[in-house]
Amino acid sequence: MGDGIEPGAFDRNKIRITVHPQQVDVWYWLIPFSDGRSSIGVVGRSEVLDAAGEDPEARLRAFVSQESSLARLLRHATWDTPVRQISSYATDVAALHGPGFALLGNAGEFLDPVFSSGVTIAFTSSSLAASCVDRQLSGHAVDWEREFAIPLRRGIDTFRCFVEAWYEGTFQRIIFHPHPNAEIRRMICAVLAGYAWDERNPFVQAPARRLAALAELCA
Ligand SMILES: Cc1cc2nc3c(=O)[nH]c(=O)nc-3n(C[C@H](O)[C@H](O)[C@H](O)COP(=O)(O)OP(=O)(O)OC[C@H]3O[C@@H](n4cnc5c(N)ncnc54)[C@H](O)[C@@H]3O)c2cc1C
Numbered sequence: 001m002g003d004g005i006e007p008g009a010f011d012r013n014k015i016r017i018t019v020h021p022q023q024v025d026v027w028y029w030l031i032p033f034s035d036g037r038s039s040i041g042v043v044g045r046s047e048v049l050d051a052a053g054e055d056p057e058a059r060l061r062a063f064v065s066q067e068s069s070l071a072r073l074l075r076h077a078t079w080d081t082p083v084r085q086i087s088s089y090a091t092d093v094a095a096l097h098g099p100g101f102a103l104l105g106n107a108g109e110f111l112d113p114v115f116s117s118g119v120t121i122a123f124t125s126s127s128l129a130a131s132c133v134d135r136q137l138s139g140h141a142v143d144w145e146r147e148f149a150i151p152l153r154r155g156i157d158t159f160r161c162f163v164e165a166w167y168e169g170t171f172q173r174i175i176f177h178p179h180p181n182a183e184i185r186r187m188i189c190a191v192l193a194g195y196a197w198d199e200r201n202p203f204v205q206a207p208a209r210r211l212a213a214l215a216e217l218c219a
Helices: 046-050 056-066 068-073 118-137 144-168 170-175 182-192 207-218
Strands: 016-019 027-032 038-043
Touching: 016 068, 027 068, 038 056, 056 068, 118 144, 144 170, 144 182, 144 207, 170 207
Parallel strands: none
Antiparallel strands: 016 027, 027 038
16 A cells, blocks of 8 residues: 555554554554555454455455554555455474475464564574585485474474464563563563574573463463
8 A cells, every 4th residue: 555654653664563452363564665655454363354344455444444543644545455365374284394305484384474483484494404404415314303393393382372372362461561571571572583492581491381471460
């Protein structure tokens, strides 16, 4: 869309993620481009989105109108791009490697776009695989499961715990808490910034348990 966002109203170097004011598992992205255009989208359970009508553009515009900060930012927008929809975008595979192949990035796993894990997973899988391929081509025995798949899945599973907490609504309780603890905030931000493999971080060591306990405290 031509976003029509007024200069200074929004930091165009940042992607904006917002949450529906009533339905905590419905979220929006606004990705600004350099030419006054943006990508806008809404994510939610299909029964929630479907209830807003059949026409995808009308549905998206209805959801945007319900989130006041987005509605204000986009009040001069030109909706000139056909609105598309996809369902079940998360993907998983039975095996990340096999004779003569290893699956990297989106080809191996696509979790969910909410926390920008895609590029981190793509780079980490490439880096792990490159080291295995290098050693294999040098004639060394490589245990792809132990040296590639297991370490890769460790970080993916950390991200997955955060994604699941988001759709349960408990993660919103944590990040929107009015009095965040600076140290915990730092640990959580580190995971979301891609350090999902850093075992020194308690939220990497035991993400599900830590997030559940913290959500209880924030209730
Ligand atoms: C709008 C949008 C915003 C995103 N924002 C973020 C973000 O902020 N942070 C983040 O971490 N992730 C983000 N992602 C996800 C991220 O882009 C992907 O997870 C990441 O690029 C995956 O890397 P990849 O190398 O696995 O796949 P890709 O980057 O998709 O690369 C695959 C390449 O293979 C090529 N290709 C496909 N088929 C063939 C073929 N048959 N022959 C030859 N080449 C082929 C494609 O053209 C493409 O260049 C975003 C994705 C989208 C669509």
